[in-house]
Amino acid sequence: MAGKDKFNLLEGKVIEALPSATFRVETAEGVFLCHLSGKMRINYIKVTPGDKVLIRPSPDKKRGIIVKRV
Numbered sequence: 001m002a003g004k005d006k007f008n009l010l011e012g013k014v015i016e017a018l019p020s021a022t023f024r025v026e027t028a029e030g031v032f033l034c035h036l037s038g039k040m041r042i043n044y045i046k047v048t049p050g051d052k053v054l055i056r057p058s059p060d061k062k063r064g065i066i067v068k069r070v
């Protein structure tokens with residue numbers, strides 16, 4: 001369960017919605033290309049530009065997964 005630590009999460013703002021449930025998210029560490037987590041897709045949680053979200057960044061610091069809408 002190391003991947004679900006809240007220490008790995010970054011807070012950001014969705015700046016652009018792209019096709020296939022992909023979003024561009026701006027954080028304090030830069031801009032990430034993120035997709036929705038499985039739980040958010042299953043529960044039909046909508047994310048629109050302007051929403052604040054929590055993301056789990058990948059090791060390359062360019063991509064991530066949106067895990068929660070704040």
